[in-house]
Amino acid sequence: MSLPELRCFDYLLIERPKISSRRISARYVLGIDGEERAYKLMHTYEERIPRIEAFAKLMSIVPAINYGLFTPEIRFDFTLDPRDMRFFRDMMEVTAKDIFVNRIANPSEFVRPEVVPKSLSPGMAEPMAELVPLGVEEEGLDLEPDPSSSAVMLSGGKESLLTYGLMKELGNDVYPLFYNESGAHWHVAIPAYRWFKENEPNTKRVWSNVDRLYSFIERNMRILRGVGKRKSEVYPIRLFFFEGYAFAFLPLIYKYGIGNVLFGNEYDDPRGYAPFHGIEHYNATYDQSQDFEKYMTRWFNERGLKVRQWSAVRPLTGLIVERILHDRYPHLFRLQRSCHSVHKEGDDYLPCGTCFKCNGIMTFLLANGIDLGLIGYRDWHVSTLPDRLRKGLVRLDRDELEHSLHLIKRNFPEFPLKGKPHWHVEMIHFDGKNSHIDNVPPRFRGALYSIFEGYTKGYVYLKGDRWIRITREEALGDVPPEL
Numbered sequence: 243m244s245l246p247e248l249r250c251f252d253y254l255l256i257e258r259p260k261i262s263s264r265r266i267s268a269r270y271v272l273g274i275d276g277e278e279r280a281y282k283l284m285h286t287y288e289e290r291i292p293r294i295e296a297f298a299k300l301m302s303i304v305p306a307i308n309y310g311l312f313t314p315e316i317r318f319d320f321t322l323d324p325r326d327m328r329f330f331r332d333m334m335e336v337t338a339k340d341i342f343v344n345r346i347a348n349p350s351e352f353v354r355p356e357v358v359p360k361s362l363s364p365g366m367a368e369p370m371a372e373l374v375p376l377g378v379e380e381e382g383l384d385l386e387p388d389p390s391s392s393a394v395m396l397s398g399g400k401e402s403l404l405t406y407g408l409m410k411e412l413g414n415d416v417y418p419l420f421y422n423e424s425g426a427h428w429h430v431a432i433p434a435y436r437w438f439k440e441n442e443p444n445t446k447r448v449w450s451n452v453d454r455l456y457s458f459i460e461r462n463m464r465i466l467r468g469v470g471k472r473k474s475e476v477y478p479i480r481l482f483f484f485e486g487y488a489f490a491f492l493p494l495i496y497k498y499g500i501g502n503v504l505f506g507n508e509y510d511d512p513r514g515y516a517p518f519h520g521i522e523h524y525n526a527t528y529d530q531s532q533d534f535e536k537y538m539t540r541w542f543n544e545r546g547l548k549v550r551q552w553s554a555v556r557p558l559t560g561l562i563v564e565r566i567l568h569d570r571y572p573h574l575f576r577l578q579r580s581c582h583s584v585h586k587e588g589d590d591y592l593p594c595g596t597c598f599k600c601n602g603i604m605t606f607l608l609a610n611g612i613d614l615g616l617i618g619y620r621d622w623h624v625s626t627l628p629d630r631l632r633k634g635l636v637r638l639d640r641d642e643l644e645h646s647l648h649l650i651k652r653n654f655p656e657f658p659l660k661g662k663p664h665w666h667v668e669m670i671h672f673d674g675k676n677s678h679i680d681n682v683p684p685r686f687r688g689a690l691y692s693i694f695e696g697y698t699k700g701y702v703y704l705k706g707d708r709w710i711r712i713t714r715e716e717a718l719g720d721v722p723p724e725l
Contacts, residue, residue, distance in 0.1 A: 243366070244311060244365070244367075244370035246370075248311050248312050248357060249312060249313065249370065250274075250313065250462070250465060251272050251309075251312060251313040252275070252313070252314070252315075253313060253314070254271075254272055254306055254315070254317070254459075255318075256271075257269040257270075257271065257319045258320040259295070259299060259301075259320075261293045261298050264286060264288075265287065266291075266297075266298045266302070266493075267283060267284045268298070268302035269281070270282075270283060270455060272459065272462055279458075281455055281459075282451075283455045284450065285450045285490050287448055287493070288446070291494065291497065292496060292497055294493065299318075299326065300326060300489045300492065301486065301489040304482070304483070305455055305456060306330075307337055308337060308341065308456075308480040309371070309459065309479075310335070310337070310338050310369030310370070311338045311341055311342060311346075311369055311370060311371075312371075313370070314370050314371060314372060315372050315374050316373055316374065317374045318375040320375065321376050321377040321379050322378055323378075323381040323545075324378050325541065327373065327375065329541055330373065332537070334369050334373075335368070335369060336528050337481055337482040338369040339367040339521055339522060340482075340524050340526055340528050342521065343518045343523040344523065344526040345479055345481070347362055347519075348518075350479075351476075352460075352467060352468055353465060353467075353478075354464075354466065354467055362518075362519040362521075363519070367521045367523075383546040385496055385547045385548060387501035388501050389501040389550075390414060390415065391416075391499065392416050392503075393417045393504065394409060394417070394418055394419065394506075395484075395487055395505050395506070396418045396420050397421075398430045398431035398434040398578065399430070399578065399579075400563050400564055400567055400578050401506025401507065401508050401555050403434065403506075404555055404566060404571065404574070405555055407567070407570065407571035407574050408554050408690060409686075411570075412686060412689050412690070416442075417444040417494075418438045418442055418445045420435050420438070420447040420448075423451075423453040424449070424450065424453055425453040425454065427453060430584050430591070432591050433577050433590065433591055437573075437577050446491065446494050452486060456477070456480050456483075460478045481526050481527075482528065484505060484530060485529055488503050488551070495549065496547075501548070501549060502551075503549055504551075504552060505530065505551070506553065507531075507535075507553040507556055508553075508563055509555075509556060509557055509677055510531075510676050511642070511676075512673055512675040512676045513704070513707055514640075515675075531676065532556065532675075532676055532678055532681060535553065536678075538551040539552070550683060552681060552683065554690055556676075556677050556681050557670045557672060557677050557681070557694070558670065558671070558694065559642050559667050559668075559671070560606055560642065561606050561646055561668065562667075562668060562697055562698055563606075564603070564606040564612065568612050569697065570693070570697075576617060578603075579591060579592075579593055579617070579618075580599050580602075581593035581594055581595075581597060581599050581600050581603075582599055582600075592618035593618050595622075595623030596626075596630065596635075598635055598636055598637050600623070601631060602636050602638050604619060604623065604624065605636065605638070606646060607619075608650045608653065609649035609650050609653070610649070611653050628658045628659050631643075632659070641666070641667055644663075644664060645661060645662070645665070646667075647659050647660065647662075648663045649661070666702045669700050669701060669709075670691065670694050670695075670698050670702070671704070672702070672703045672704070672712070672717065672722075673703065674722060679719055679722055679723075680721075687718055691717060691718065701716070701717045703716075703722065
């Protein structure tokens with residue numbers, strides 16, 4: 243059963259959203275020890291949007307998915323469609339497991355030690371929240387989108403920039419979508435947003451204060467400490483937020499009849515994964531997983547929207563993403579800011595050069611022989627990188643890190659760290675968990691893989707713990723190859 247020690251609220255209430263021609267808002271109310279504390283979630287648009295209440299409800303409820311472990315009730319001051327109710331419950335249940343494993347049982351720096359359980363059982367990861375809407379009734383939606391048009395969620399990072407370049411080259415009608423959170427996270431996207439606003443007429447932006455809503459809720463959680471008072475490379479509790487970005491654009495996806503929603507989710511090696519004390523989880527990345535993309539594609543179809551959610555770069559490692567982005571789309575490469583703490587210099591925003599993300603990016607660039615100064619790294623960032631890598635201040639799959647270091651040593655013999663070759667890192671990856679053969683829709687598959695082939699060494703499929711070469715024809719199929 244869920245842990246009573248984790249209870250922070252009497253209830254969490256989401257009031258009925260208000261919709262105007264350019265704005266959607268909804269109040270969140272926290273019931274705490276007989277008192278109520280409230281905060282208004284807002285989304286603001288730069289153009290008129292269709293007033294569809296189902297979309298407003300969906301974008302308003304997503305943040306609450308993160309708090310099912312911490313409150314006995316989540317109340318909705320409105321009716322919910324049964325499919326939306328199921329979406330919320332499914333997401334809450336899987337997110338609760340991820341949060342329990344990756345934030346409570348293995349506590350983040352924000353969790354008070356006294357609430358960390360001494361012994362563990364799978365039931366502790368079950369949400370305590372009962373869902374209480376005003377009612378459950380069907381709310382129909384109907385969209386026949388253009389399957390050749392694509393929305394790319396642009397964050398300013400390498401994967402989303404490459405995704406835009408690929409889909410544009412394939413002749414898609416591409417819509418770059420920027421989610422402008424009110425906090426410093428937006429600074430990462432500013433260089434890319436400025437370029438897209440100037441050069442891509444389909445560029446759209448939605449402003450939201452959702453990051454402040456998260457901080458408001460988490461500052462009121464008695465199990466946490468130090469929320470908002472220190473720099474950190476992890477969020478205190480929340481782990482489900484990517485679909486909140488996509489749902490914020492539902493009015494525009496509907497308005498322009500967009501058939502594909504793409505996030506820049508690259509390859510993640512599934513080896514080494516194991517349930518935690520019997521609890522299945524996603525290492526804190528469920529909403530970036532292939533399972534989630536497939537769930538959302540099914541759900542969009544059931545919901546009458548027929549949108550497909552997927553990732554064009556899922557079979558590629560970060561090393562290869564940087565290689566293609568730099569060599570094929572140099573104008574997009576220069577916009578990249580993959581950093582937890584960008585800072586302003588003049589009119590530009592530059593990477594800090596020392597965080598986990600920067601350490602990974604610099605490793606990839608050196609391995610590919612790319613000039614780090616092109617995206618704002620300084621000589622001292624490079625000279626001090628080996629010390630940070632020795633301390634483990636990087637989050638890369640083991641093979642990817644070792645192979646990148648092997649390439650760096652080959653490019654720069656004076657580099658003090660040695661690696662080890664793992665040639666699959668430079669190949670196009672498929673497996674039965676994180677990168678399925680049918681990941682990319684058939685209409686895009688052949689053209690995308692033709693581009694990838696120019697920067698990789700072939701196709702591989704993970705059988706057990708071994709990488710097996712497969713043919714292009716097998717990779718283009720819809721079922722796993724016979725190995």
